[in-house]
Amino acid sequence: MATKRDLVEAYSFSRRRLVTAFVSGAPGGREVEPSRPGRAIVGGIAITVLVLAAAAVLGFVKPRPNAGWADSEGVVLAEDSVQLYLVQVGENGEDTVLVPIVNATSARLILGSDLNPTTVPEAEINKYEQADAIGIPEAPVAMPGGDALVRTGWTGCTTNGGGFQVAVTSDASVEVDAQAAMVVSSGGTYFLLAPGQPDAAGTPRTFRMEIPSAEAAAELLEVLEGPVPEDVVEVPRDWVDLFPAAPPLGLDAFDFEGQLDQPGQGIEGLTLSNGNPALTGMLVLDRNGDEVVLTADGYREMSDFGAAVYRTLPNIGEPSQVTGDIGTRYADPAPNDVWPVDRPELRQDATAQQPCVVLSTHEDVPPTVTLAFRPSAPAAAEGVGADEVRTFVERGSGAVVRVGGFTDTRAGDAFLVDSQGVRYALPGDALTQLGYGIDDAPVVPTAWIEHFGCGVTLTREEALRPIGSSAQADRTCTPVAPGEEAPAEEGAEAEAGAGG
Incomplete structure (x- = not known):
């Protein structure tokens, strides 16, 4: 057993070693460096910055309401x-x-x-x-923004014996043929769809011209080298109305300015090459072989198409050569601003079985339409029943329009068409209240807008009414006022004025 003396010496030895270690330093002469306080400070600052940034992001995502x-x-x-x-x-x-x-x-x-x-x-x-809730429950949940509005290029496509579809898309999905023409039938009535003269801005435009009778249609088809009446494409009447009306292809369309008030009167000094007397109102060939109409005091020159139409009138037929002086020449009596001047070439191939019409809107000039063919989805009307009309609006798109006629530029009530294919009337300042401008609302003919679903009227007064009030219960959809088409000659003057 260690004595007390041994314990004292051991303690003294350990004490000397500890003192020597503190005094002598680390082996190799390198001292142990104390930790630097700056590291802790920098770390603390970094953590503080992160906390503040997180608070800022949280405040942005979840802002606090203004105190007032x-x-x-x-x-x-x-x-x-x-x-x-x-x-x-x-x-x-x-x-x-x-x-x-x-x-x-x-x-x-x-x-x-x-x-x-x-x-x-x-x-x-x-x-x-x-308080009680207010607003218009039937109002559109989402409205198209200005960049999503489809202002032009609407299409209306049909099939032989089928219905038709009006599509509002940024891509028309059809092949436009501005010079195309065709004869169609609707419920026993025949129409010629053909281009007239371009509008004041030079834009091609196609018109519908009713043919007075089945007999006249057969004669016109023969003159224009078209199909027989039985092979004419059958289309819905509402589809035909997507075209502006030109004067029907009858005698009343010709303006003889009173020179043919008494047709069938003999003309002194004139005979036909077959020896028969020349009569007023006859379609004859002059010395140059041109087709003209005889009047009491001269003759009326005829366009190629005007002469073709005149030939289909009762008791006219093929022109004969006339001998003698036919007198003074007067202007063509046909409405050549909306009728073709030359005989149109009728579309008769397989593509004519699925005709389309494309609507073009213009600033300060009335809307125009042209024929188109070869439709693809979503413009094509495949599967649409004979008595059915469908509408299609591109997802996320829509339109804001003013309804008018084919001769209007800025007239008419405003309507919103949403992506669900429903139209809403926008009377008063509703157009601007919803963030749209007048330039966002081109003129669209009544026949193009009336087929969309009928929504409620959108006004500030209606939006302020309590839900379920009697006034709201009585609210119904606003019908599109029927457009009034001006006579073709007046329409042409209106377009010329707008374009000038």
Whole structure:
């Protein structure tokens, strides 16, 4: 056993070693460096920056409402329910009442397009009195933006014996043939669809011309080297109405200015080459072989197409050569601004079994249409029944239009067509309240807009009505007022004035 002396010496030895270690330093002469306080400071700063950044991001994603949101009128959005509220403040600046608004369209009609609602926590919303909900439940949930509006290039396609479809798309999906012509039948009535003269801006335009009778149609088809009447494409009448009307292909279309008030009268000094007397109203060949119509005091020169139509009239037939002086020449009596001048070449191949019409709208010039063929989806009317009319609007798109006739430039009521194919009337300042401008609303003929689903009228007054009120219960869809087509000659003058 160690003695007390041994323990004292061992303790002294350990003490000397410890002192030597502290005094002598680390082996090799390298001292142990104390930790630097700057590292801890830098780390703390970095953590603080991260915390502040996270707080900023959280504040951006989930902003706090302005402290005074309830002190001024406007629109707020409940954070959890995503319900819009109209803020109504009392006369004394107190007694704020929140009025639920059924949808964003109603809110825009009330306050304008720049809503920018303040997001408010549900708990804050519940602190205030709430009135009965207002708005137009049937209003469109989403409206097309300005860049999504389809202003031109609408199509209307049909098939032989089928119905038709009106499509509003950014890509027409058809092949336009502005010089094409064809004869179609609708319920026993025949029509020639053919290009007239271009409009004031030089844009081609196609017209519909009714043929007075089946006999006249057969004769015209023979003159134009078209198909027999039994092979003519059968189309819906509403599809034919997508074209502007030109004067029917009958005698009344010719303006002889009173020179043929008494047709069939003999003309002194004139005979036909077969020896028969020349009579007023006859279609004859002059010395140059041109077809002209004889009048009491001269003759009327005829365009190639005008002569073809005149030949189909009762008791006219093939022209004969005339001998003698036929007198003074007068202007062509045919409405050549909307009729073809030359005989059109009729479309008769397989593509004619699926004809289309393309609508073009223009600034300060009336709308025009042209024939088109070879439709593909979504323009094609495949599968549409004979008595059926379908509409198609490209997803996310729509249109804002003013309804008028084929001779109008800025007239007519405004309508919104949404992506569901429903039209809504926009009377008064509803157009601008929803954020659209006058340039967003081209003129579209009545026949093109009336086939879309009929929605309710969108006005500020309607948007302010309580849900379920008697006034709202009585609200019905607004029909499109029928367009009045001006006579072709007047329409041409209107277009010339607009284009000049």
